[in-house]
Amino acid sequence: MKAFQAHPADLADELKRLPSEEAREAIRKLPRDQAAAVLIELDREVWPDVLADLKASELVGLIEELPNDVAADLIQDLPLSERRGVLAGLTKERVSEVAALMKHAWDTAGGIMSNQYLAFQKGETLAQCQEKLRNLAEVSEETEISYLYVTDDESKLVGIVSLRDLVFGHPNRPIEEVMKPDVKHVWVDDDQEQLAQLFERYHYLALPVLERGGQLVGIVVANQVFDVLQHEATEDMQLMVGLSGEERALTPWPKSLSRRLPWLCVNLGTAFLAAAVVGLFEETIAAWTALAVFLPIVAGQGGNAGAQTLTVIIRDLALGEMSPGDGRKALAKEVLLALLNGLVIGLIVGVVGYMWKGSLLLGVVVGTAMVLNMIAAALSGVLVPYTLKALRIDPALASSILVTTVTDVAGFLFFLGLAALAMRW
Amino acid sequence: MKAFQAHPADLADELKRLPSEEAREAIRKLPRDQAAAVLIELDREVWPDVLADLKASELVGLIEELPNDVAADLIQDLPLSERRGVLAGLTKERVSEVAALMKHAWDTAGGIMSNQYLAFQKGETLAQCQEKLRNLAEVSEETEISYLYVTDDESKLVGIVSLRDLVFGHPNRPIEEVMKPDVKHVWVDDDQEQLAQLFERYHYLALPVLERGGQLVGIVVANQVFDVLQHEATEDMQLMVGLSGEERALTPWPKSLSRRLPWLCVNLGTAFLAAAVVGLFEETIAAWTALAVFLPIVAGQGGNAGAQTLTVIIRDLALGEMSPGDGRKALAKEVLLALLNGLVIGLIVGVVGYMWKGSLLLGVVVGTAMVLNMIAAALSGVLVPYTLKALRIDPALASSILVTTVTDVAGFLFFLGLAALAMRW
Numbered sequence: 001m002k003a004f005q006a007h008p009a010d011l012a013d014e015l016k017r018l019p020s021e022e023a024r025e026a027i028r029k030l031p032r033d034q035a036a037a038v039l040i041e042l043d044r045e046v047w048p049d050v051l052a053d054l055k056a057s058e059l060v061g062l063i064e065e066l067p068n069d070v071a072a073d074l075i076q077d078l079p080l081s082e083r084r085g086v087l088a089g090l091t092k093e094r095v096s097e098v099a100a101l102m103k104h105a106w107d108t109a110g111g112i113m114s115n116q117y118l119a120f121q122k123g124e125t126l127a128q129c130q131e132k133l134r135n136l137a138e139v140s141e142e143t144e145i146s147y148l149y150v151t152d153d154e155s156k157l158v159g160i161v162s163l164r165d166l167v168f169g170h171p172n173r174p175i176e177e178v179m180k181p182d183v184k185h186v187w188v189d190d191d192q193e194q195l196a197q198l199f200e201r202y203h204y205l206a207l208p209v210l211e212r213g214g215q216l217v218g219i220v221v222a223n224q225v226f227d228v229l230q231h232e233a234t235e236d237m238q239l240m241v242g243l244s245g246e247e248r249a250l251t252p253w254p255k256s257l258s259r260r261l262p263w264l265c266v267n268l269g270t271a272f273l274a275a276a277v278v279g280l281f282e283e284t285i286a287a288w289t290a291l292a293v294f295l296p297i298v299a300g301q302g303g304n305a306g307a308q309t310l311t312v313i314i315r316d317l318a319l320g321e322m323s324p325g326d327g328r329k330a331l332a333k334e335v336l337l338a339l340l341n342g343l344v345i346g347l348i349v350g351v352v353g354y355m356w357k358g359s360l361l362l363g364v365v366v367g368t369a370m371v372l373n374m375i376a377a378a379l380s381g382v383l384v385p386y387t388l389k390a391l392r393i394d395p396a397l398a399s400s401i402l403v404t405t406v407t408d409v410a411g412f413l414f415f416l417g418l419a420a421l422a423m424r425w
Numbered sequence: 426m427k428a429f430q431a432h433p434a435d436l437a438d439e440l441k442r443l444p445s446e447e448a449r450e451a452i453r454k455l456p457r458d459q460a461a462a463v464l465i466e467l468d469r470e471v472w473p474d475v476l477a478d479l480k481a482s483e484l485v486g487l488i489e490e491l492p493n494d495v496a497a498d499l500i501q502d503l504p505l506s507e508r509r510g511v512l513a514g515l516t517k518e519r520v521s522e523v524a525a526l527m528k529h530a531w532d533t534a535g536g537i538m539s540n541q542y543l544a545f546q547k548g549e550t551l552a553q554c555q556e557k558l559r560n561l562a563e564v565s566e567e568t569e570i571s572y573l574y575v576t577d578d579e580s581k582l583v584g585i586v587s588l589r590d591l592v593f594g595h596p597n598r599p600i601e602e603v604m605k606p607d608v609k610h611v612w613v614d615d616d617q618e619q620l621a622q623l624f625e626r627y628h629y630l631a632l633p634v635l636e637r638g639g640q641l642v643g644i645v646v647a648n649q650v651f652d653v654l655q656h657e658a659t660e661d662m663q664l665m666v667g668l669s670g671e672e673r674a675l676t677p678w679p680k681s682l683s684r685r686l687p688w689l690c691v692n693l694g695t696a697f698l699a700a701a702v703v704g705l706f707e708e709t710i711a712a713w714t715a716l717a718v719f720l721p722i723v724a725g726q727g728g729n730a731g732a733q734t735l736t737v738i739i740r741d742l743a744l745g746e747m748s749p750g751d752g753r754k755a756l757a758k759e760v761l762l763a764l765l766n767g768l769v770i771g772l773i774v775g776v777v778g779y780m781w782k783g784s785l786l787l788g789v790v791v792g793t794a795m796v797l798n799m800i801a802a803a804l805s806g807v808l809v810p811y812t813l814k815a816l817r818i819d820p821a822l823a824s825s826i827l828v829t830t831v832t833d834v835a836g837f838l839f840f841l842g843l844a845a846l847a848m849r850w
Contacts, residue, residue: 006605007627008628009626013746013748034480036566038626088746095493100614109816119451126595133589133593136595141577164558165590167588167592168558168559186768199648199651200651200652200655201434202432202434202648203651205646205647205648207648221647221648222630222646222648222651223624223629223630223647224459224628225651226624226625226647226650226654227625228629229651229654229655229658230625230654230658230744233654233655233658233659233662234658234740234744236662237661237662237736237739237740238736238737238740240736241729241732241733241736242729242733243733243736243737247737248737248741248746249737249738249740249741249746249747249751249754249755249758250751250754250755250758251513251737253758253761253762253765256758256762257762257765257766258588260730260733260762260766261765261766261769264510264726264729264730264733264770265769265770265773267725267726267729268722268770268773268774270725271721271722271725271726272722272777273721274721274722274725275722277719278717278718278720278721279781282714282715282717284712285710285717286711286714289583289707289710289711289717290707291706291715291717292703292707292710292714292716292720293700293701293704294700295703295717295720295721296696296699296700296703296720296721296724296833296837297693297697297699298697299721299724299725300692300695300696300699300829300833301689301692301693301696303829304666304688304689304692304825304826304829305685305689305727307666307825308666308667308668308685308688308689310527311662311663311665311666311668312663312668312672312673312674312676313674314662315659315662316465316673316674317674319655319659321673321674322674326674327675329673329675330675333674333681334680335680337678337682337685339679340678340682340686341682341685341686341689342689344686345689345690345693347695349693352697353550362521401729402728403760404725404728404729408721408725412721416798
C-alpha cells in the first residue's frame, strides 16, 4: 500500500479490496493515527473483519486516536467480553465521553452526531466566553467553532451565538443578549432518514441535537449527512430489485449470493404464478400458436410501464415529498397516463399483430390486452409501494418484483382470456 | 396560503401544486423578501411559469432580495429583451456581482458556487483583517465567515485562515503567517457530479472555487451539494427505466407523457425483437405447447437477475467507486454468481418442469436454458452500462430496457433453441 501520501478514504478503498488476512495485516502495520483515519472511512460492516486480530491493548491505542462518536461505534461493535478490557484501558474522562454517545442506535441523530461543539452558560459575559474559546483553540483542532450554543443551568439549549457577535461584542455584555433564541434542532432519537430529509430540504449547515427533555447533547453537521443521503438512495434502488441495500460491485460473492438467491427464488415463485396463468390457456395456445409470440410483448410493456410508475413513486416517498392526499392524485395521474400510453402502444401492437399474422381478431385482442395491462401497471406501480408502507415495510422492498408479477399475471389473463373468448365467439 | 409562519421550502411546495395562474397570483401577493425566499426554494424549471406575469420593475424588486447566485440564475433565464430592462434597474455594483456568476453553466461548480466568502490580501496584518471582518459584520448577514481565504496581488488563492487564528493572533502579524497554504479546491468548470462525489467522499464542509488561472472566484458549501446528490441519485433510478430523470409523482401529465411514451415505444421495439425470436420457433411451440408456459419463467428470472447486477454496477459507477480494472473484477464476480444462482434456480425449474408436465426432457431443457440466461443477464448487467459509458452516454440511460432485451432474446433463444434441438433428437 502506498501509505503516506494517500487520503485515508483512498486507503480505506484499497483495504476493502484486499482479502481479509491482508487487510488485517495492513491495518496493523499502519501508524496508529493513520490506522484510525482509515478506520473512520471504512464501512462499519467490514470493521469486525478488519479488527478481528487486534488485541485489547492495540484496540485501546487505536481508540485513543478516534473521535468520540466513531470510538462509540467501535466499542458498541465489540463482543461484551472484549468490551470490558478495552474500556478498562481508556481514561475515565474518555470512557464517560464515549459512553454518552454509545446508547444511541447508529441510525438515529444520536448515532451520527458528534460532540465537537462549544456551549456557553447563560449568565456568562462575552469576555468569559472569549476566554473559553481562546483556551479551547489550544486543546482541540476538531471542534466546529462555527457552532456556538448557549445553555441554561440544566444544560437545556436556549440560544445560538454567531462567532462574529461573540468576538466583536462588548466584553461585559452577558452572552444571552447577543444570542439568537429559538434554535432549530433535532431530537436525539430522530431517525437518520428524517434527519437527512431536513438537511436536504432546508439546507442547514448544522443542527443541534437535544434529548427529549431539551438538554443539548451533540451536533450534526451537513457533511455527516452525505453518507446517509447516499445510503438511502442506494438502498431504495437496490431493495426494489431484491438486493440487500448495501451491496457494492466488489462485495465478496458469498455475501451477494446469500442475499440475491432468496429474492430470485421469490421471483421464481411469482414467475410460476404467471406460468400457471399461461398453463390455464394451453389449449387456446395449442389452437392458436401466434398467441405465444405476443406473450413477451404484453408482459414486457406492462413491466416497463409499471417500473416507470413505481420508480417515480418510490423516490418521492423516500424524499418525503408525498403529502397525505398526494397518493390519490398520483394514482389518478398514473391511470390517465396509462390510458393514453396504452392507447398508443395498444394501437401499434394491434396493427402489427394484424399485419404480421393477418388476423384482425389477433390485432384487436392484443391491442385491448395492452391497454388493460398498462392500467394494471399503473395501479400496481402506485398501490404496491403504498401498501408496503401501510404495512410498515420499506416501500421499496422487492417492489419491482411485485409489480412485475402483477403485470405478468394481469397481462396474460387479459390477453389469453380475451383470445379464448374471441375464439369461442 | 398560510404565508407568514411557513418555511419558504414549504410555501414553494404548495406553490408547485397550484395551477399556473394561481401560482403567479400568489407569488405577486407575497411581500418581496418572502417571494424571494420562496423563489430560492422553487425548482428552476418552474420559474419561467411562475414569473411570466411580472413586469421588469417587479423583477428588479425581487432580484434585490435574492443572493447573487440565484439572481444570476434568474437573469440568465430571462429572454434577452427583458434581461436588458431588468439589468438597467439594478445598481452598477449589483450588476457586476451578478454578471460575474452568470457565465457559468448551472451544472458546474461555477453554477452552484456563491460569492459569500471573505478574502484577505497577502501582506495585510491581522489587525487590518480583523477590521475588515468587523465592518463586514454590519454589511452582510449571509457571508460564510467560517471560510476566510488569502489571495495574492493577482487574486490567486494562496491560503486559508481559521477565524480562531485570525481573531486571537497578534495584531501586527501579517496574515500569511497564520494561514494554512495548499488549500484543496475545485475548478470553476468542474462538473457538479464530480463535485458532489468529492464532498461525499472526503466530507468537506466547503471548497473554494478557482478559475483555471488560480484566481479565487467563489465557494461551494456542503449544504449546496445536497440537491446535487439527490438529483443525481434520482436521475440514475429514473433513466434506467426510461424516465426523464426529473419526474415527480405530481409532475403534470403532459410532461410525463412526452418523456415516457418514446421510451415505451423503444421498449416495444425491443419486445418485438423478443417476439420475433419466439416467432422463429412457432412450429416447435405448436408441437409442444408446454413450452409456452415456461417462456415467462425463463424471461422473468433473467430479467430480475439482470436488474440486480445492473443496479449494483450503475450505482457504483455513479458514486465514482469503480477504479480501472474493477469492471473486470465485477464481471468475473457476476458471472460466478450467475453460475451459482443459475444452478440452483435451474435445478428448481427443471424439477418443477419435470413434475408438472411429466417430461424429463422439458426439465433438462428449461433448467439448462435458465443457467445460460442467468449468465447472459450477468454479462449484460455489467457490459451495458460500461458500453454506454464508453460511448459517453449516461450509463443509466434506458439500461434496464436494454438488459431486459438481452435477457428476453437470449432466454428465448436458449430455451426454444434447445427445445427444438431436443425434439429433433
